[in-house]
Amino acid sequence: MGKSSRKKNRAAEAPAVDGAVGPRQPCPCGSGRRYKACHGAADGPPPAFVARPFEGYASETDLVALRELVPAATAPLKLKDSDREVRLCTLLPGAAPAMVREGGAIWLGLQVQHAYGDPARDLGAVLTKAVEHAEAGETGIVGLTEAPGEGPRFTDLVEDEALEVTVHEGFGYWLDDVEDRTPEMDAALDQANGSVHPTVKLKGVEAAYWTNVGSKEHLRWAMPEDEDALLNALTRLHTKGADTLVEGGRLVGMFRAHGVLVPVWDLPVGTGAEVLEEPAKKFAAELADALADDSELTSAERSAKSSLAGRQVTIR
Known part of the structure; x- marks a missing residue:
């Protein structure tokens, strides 16, 4: 493709006026779709997107x-x-x-x-x-x-x-x-x-699920707190080294699903679910204390938060 063609394509994709949304940019409605496939679609926008559809439900x-x-x-x-x-x-x-x-x-x-x-x-x-x-x-x-x-x-x-x-x-x-x-x-x-990975729900905390995917084991823990407050709390624990549940395990990132963050820990193969019960309860108590801390993040904590936020994957 020649330079002139590339320039034409870039011009076609660019916002026409200040503040406009380009067709390949994320739609401002928050759906996760590109603008051209959402509110910029020729046949009109899709049905209204609800970011946190189950908010307020006990489970x-x-x-x-x-x-x-x-x-x-x-x-x-x-x-x-x-x-x-x-x-x-x-x-x-x-x-x-x-x-x-x-x-x-x-x-x-x-x-x-x-x-x-x-x-x-x-x-x-x-x-x-x-x-x-x-x-x-x-x-x-x-x-x-x-x-x-x-x-x-x-x-x-x-x-x-x-x-x-x-x-x-x-x-x-x-x-x-x-x-x-x-x-x-x-x-x-x-x-x-044949497609089912062994999975166990932890008993001592809410919505935490251990799974064995063969080459690795994970703990995936859905948490209901406000996203920014939860990120701040996880950051405080991370910078103190208090986010490790078992030796050799580590917090590697998080999913975002239906408006809920799901932190994910990698665990050594052979860990199993049972040994996570007490560390998970201890972590939940420390997380509650960190959530109650409304002080400003330090520069080191802000850097750590940026790193954690960069390891989020939205799946719904």
């Missing part, structure tokens, strides 16, 4: 972890206006949004990407539709074929209670209510289980 951090990080887990849900059995699942067969089972129980899948802008609204729409199907005596897969529009969100429909999460070794829960299993079912289950 927000566990919900985010189950949706984005944990391969196989379930938790019972209690509806506000019904005693119908509802089971929250990380993943359902075929990545189904929901299933109404024989007998009327509803299984609601979390790891479904509808891309309608508000996962809490999408889950609410699927759950509402599943309840309607169950009340009508219908069974099978339930999902969305178009943006749901206005209506109740997930947090409007379920009781605001802590989730009782059960982490499974695989997707055997798919067949919990199946009496006559076929060889085809078992083969499909075996294939799905």
Whole structure:
């Protein structure tokens, strides 16, 4: 490509006036998309983006972890206006949004990407539709074929209670209510289980999950605090060397998912989950003290914070 062509392309991508957003720049709405694929799209912007869709829910951090990080887990849900059995699942067969089972129980899948802008609204729409199907005596897969529009969100429909999460070794829960299993079912289950990394939920702290990915072990801990305040607190502990949970382990970065930060520790192979319980509780207490410290960061701490912030990856 010649210089003149490159200049033309750069000119086409540049903002036309001061303060304008270029087509390849991040959209100012905060969706994470480029402007040309979001509010600058020719056919108009996508549905409104909600940065923290589950904010205020008692188990927000566990919900985010189950949706984005944990391969196989379930938790019972209690509806506000019904005693119908509802089971929250990380993943359902075929990545189904929901299933109404024989007998009327509803299984609601979390790891479904509808891309309608508000996962809490999408889950609410699927759950509402599943309840309607169950009340009508219908069974099978339930999902969305178009943006749901206005209506109740997930947090409007379920009781605001802590989730009782059960982490499974695989997707055997798919067949919990199946009496006559076929060889085809078992083969499909075996294939799905091949993608599952061993995962354990820590008991002494909220929303912390150990996992073994083969070459490494990790602790991924979803935290609900304000992002800047949490970064400051993590920075204070990091500069003091107080962010190491076990010998040979280290805080390597963090995910940002649905408005929640998820710090990630690399751990030596062979660490396991059990030995993390006491160090995690100690770290949680030290983190609470650091969060309560509202003094200005030192120059060394500001530098450390910049380094930590540079190790963030937004996954939703």
